[in-house]
Amino acid sequence: MTQAWANFFDPGHPAGRPSFKSRSRSRPAVDVPQARDLNITRLSRRWGAVNLPKVGRVRFRWTRDLPGVTRGGPAGRITGARLVKDAFGWQIVFRAERQVPAPVARPGPGLGIDRGITVALVLSDGTTRDHGEWLTSGEKEHLRRLEKTSARRRAARPPGQRASRRLARTYDRIARLRATAKRRAVDWQHQTTTELARTFGVVVVEDLTITNMVRTAKGTIERPGRNVRQKAGLNRAITGQAWGRTVTLLEYKTRDRGGLVVKVPAPGTSQTCHRCGHRDPAARDGTRFSCVNPACGWAGHADTNAAINIRNAAGTAVSGRGDLGAARSAKRQPPRAA
Template sequence: MALDPVLSARADEQAHAARTMWNLLHVWWQMMPKDKRTPANADAAIRRARKDIDFLAVLPAQAAQAVLKTYLQAWKNCWEGRAAAPDFKARLRSVMAVDIPQGRDLNIVRVHRRWGMVNIPKLGRVRFRWTKNLPVGRQADGDNRITGARLVKDALGWHIAFRIQTLEARPEPHRGPEVGIDVGITVPLALSDGTTYGHGEWLTESEQARLLRLERLAARRKKHRKPGERTSRRLHRTYDQIADLRAKAKRRAVDWQHKTTTAIAAKYSVVVVEALTITNMVKSAKGTLEQPGRNVAQKSGLNRAISRQAWGRTITMLTYKTARRGGTLHKVPAPGTSQRCSACGFTTPGSRENQAVFVCKNPDCGWSGNADHNASMNVLHLYRMGLALVPAAGRAVVRRARRVKPATAR
């Protein structure tokens, strides 16, 4: 979005007001008895807060109602076991965003091939970059229309995302092969048919050097700050420059993930991945004072490498992209997939001494090959054995299914 400093400051005020509205609503929810926690009472409390607190008036009424709707949905997700209970939103750690729940007042107009104009409540007409085809004008009807929008701010500025309601035909069943995928750090995606997908560094050498220089500069300026002293403008500016580079790296990573998952979903009908609990994999190894951990620095580096790969986001993309093309995604248990030999089926100690090469220690086998390729074949083998995981009430259970071989055409 092309916002001047004045409009950007107004959007910031609306985002802070929306975050404050969420926190006030959370306080009200905790203080009220259970029989008084109704949407009607919450709506009345929001209306009263917008009248009593001046700075909440900068938030449009529709956006305030969207905060209530999102908060109630968060509790519903918690009760159904899909997420944790909602909590307060911190100023520095929460995403700055404003919802526009109704799309009828946006009045979207395409100026030319690259730019469009949109009407945002209490901001006016704003230009935005036209990157997707939107159902506007004659293209909009009852089945294809814009139902709302959302303003989101990151380190690179404010962006707008439109919610579109569209009617799509049910896809035909995908006729492609099955594939197992092993995720890793050195090789991000290794497929059971021998295909690998990798990437380089998200930042160039000059950008990495600049990021390192800025991080050292921020640490030096923070070191000379006295306890309780406010952060200087120079330090804030350094933090902003660091955030810009990290946001640029994240955009490049997401772009690679989109292109890679699109290619996989278009080629394969069944995609099988491991059911990884990433939160447990990136836990700290510091331990306690009585029992300190070992190799803490190495474990910290491994945790950062795992977080940079964003395996969960890749699996999420594969889930909806395979469904759009008539395919399916399945998860299988993760333990033992990298230690088992895909040729003989035995798990022998010492077969995975080298991280890159798998050598079976079974005297009757002796197979050797790429370790990631071996793990991906084991992932596919678990699915073909019927050991697929089905999510049920926030947990995964093993499903043993009898697979029927499809009939071949004669």
């Protein structure tokens, strides 16, 4: 809040007047800045205990080794903690300080990734990384009924009256189901990006402006939009894949292992043949790509062709995260045919 007011009073800052968050929409959090009074102890294989100011001794679920606490665990020390409340209750996050060796540049094969909707990730080596539904059929049906119940109770509530306890409980159940889906999605992204960061030295992705891609198509009263419902469904599908989070995870994991993530311009990657370089929008028909150049005639999966083009475009990178030596070697690589 202090920084928000400082930005507001700064003449050169575009920030507006800060507004207070609603209690029902905010994420409660309590920070414990010092670790000297935490007194963290391990009670069993799955449980630990910690002292919290003005709360006392509290048990928490032990999910990973803590530096300076776990016997034989990583070297370092705990510097503080933070309590955060989500749909599943209160969670505790410990801040740790430990010595991390500088990453050493390592040679490794290059990889191009095409992010999609039907298939989450299509790689330039011809493989894919996909996932199923984040909720089971029973969970999706349960969520649908809860949303219908909340809509019915919300419509029956008089204007200006606070939500009833039954409606609040319904909101909590909806939030838990959606949080379950998000946890499963983040877990899949962590496992997939860790595998890619360990295997490949240079990872090339498109430099997408996702906020522009998911803009609404409603338009205005004078100039209404077209295919609004179809565009809304596409926006939900793009948002559900969380393309930006995938790249964020890839960047720091690849950098920590001595690799590099390169972002290249996106236009033309799905309309250009990776073998001959001929570009024609008519070459792509759904998931099928057929080069219209008579001298080439390559045909295959359109997303695989786009991923190879992305990998070959590493020399025209707009940004990169990781080792500079790997970046130079990636730029020196000539385009390769599949």
